[in-house]
Amino acid sequence: MLEIRHLSVSYGQHRALADIVLTANRGEIVVILGANGAGKSTLLKAVAGLVSAAAGASVRIRDRELAGDEPHRIVEAGIALVPEGRGIFGDLTVRENLQLGAYAARARDDEARNHARVLALFPRLAERMSQTARTMSGGEQQMLAIGRALMSSPEFLLLDEPSLGLSPLVCRELFAALKEIGASGIGVLLVEQNAKQSLAIAQRGYVIETGRITLAGKSEMLRADPAVQRAYLGAAGAASSTDTPSTD
């Protein structure tokens, strides 16, 4: 279980996150909803160690305290982040990106198995092994980013807006893959603008507004919540809306 408690983050005078309490279990998909600038990305970055949390924060995995640890040690502990903008190594090939995904000591034993699993999940990567990552389409780059994260044998996968900028068709593929990852026993913490599709694959969700969690519960409950419908599901039009991601 991933347990986050009393997590606050400030950028100078500006408080980006205030006293976040959040849990996720392995094999569970948890979605984090919120408007732009609400602090969703900061939350994932703080868990991954890329931004430092205020004193008193706790991020625990299997009873191991990770708050304040360096990012590379957090990956070794079993948490992999797919950052916004993907963070793949554009100048390196797909093969090299995946190879680096298994750089962590924890990933070495299962490298072959994880590699096969990634290619089964994203067959298109298999055709592109020698291609420079930067030259691939946005969807393929996103698949590579997720594949690279999976290569580290994570217990928890953190994803920051993976569907951003992808076509509806590629989006559907992506969410299907995430569902499969969750079903394989990895915990998925998903930050998304696309509330409709992410709530459809998630078991639970949180809503963050201006740095605070304002709502938490099962996906069905969030879907039925009038405030969530108004803010994230396109209000009255929700019933007739298509699968097109709402980019507002």
Place this chain on the structure above:
Amino acid sequence: MVLIDILISGLILGGMYALVAMGLTLQYGVARILNLAYGEVLIASAFATYVLYTGFAISPLLGLLIVLPLAFAANWLIYRVMLTPLVKRARNRVTLEIDSILATFGLLFVLQGIAFVVFGGQYYSYSYLSVPLHLGGSIVSVNRLLALGFAAALGIALYLALTRTRSGTAIRAVAVDPTSAQLVAINVRRVAGFAFALGGAMCAAGGVLTSMFLTFNAAMGVVFTMKALIVVIMGGVGNLLGALLAGLLLGLIETFVARLVDPGLTLAANFALFLAVLLIRPQGLLGRRAS
């Protein structure tokens, strides 16, 4: 005849530049340290080779086995003790660049001062395998050819290590994107320290090999720093093949100008080439424009 002469001499000189620049591109491209004391490390290695050869009868090529590990250790120590505090407090790449320029500028004078105290200002050279060899109608000494051969072997070994091994790929990953490198469990500071030390060892190799056929003195380091810097920027920062190409090009043009135009114009020719590259391809010959 003259052309073959120029070609051989130019390739030998260019090979040295390429080797030395490969080391600097590791330090600057991976560790993000613009090391102004780089040439002093080269000169220190040349003096070490001189002492080993004239004092202990250890040949320069055998001396590589002593000087390279020493240079690696010394550079690693410089990174750990002197540069790590700068890395830790740097808010971004620009502040680190400015701090490292100032710090290594100081280091330059410390190393140069020590060299002056120990060796004085006069020029040094020694004679090792300066046997003439006829090659395609022109004459080259064996030590130059050996130096080129060793430079090529080291350059190829470095290239293969960086492209064919996971650790090498990790070094390139840090050069491309340090933030993302952390996300695949790479300890960026450790890899940067390793790259800095490895770059220093390549520089030392350049010092050992050039001392086999060039005279040197305690004040000459800055010339090598400047040329290595030109080669690195011309090739594209962090780009090994770019450094190789630009190094060879610089050596050839320098030799060409020195032989056919005027030896006094070599530095001018260097910088003319450098300016041309900066104007036409600011990202370097093989570099990619930052997106």
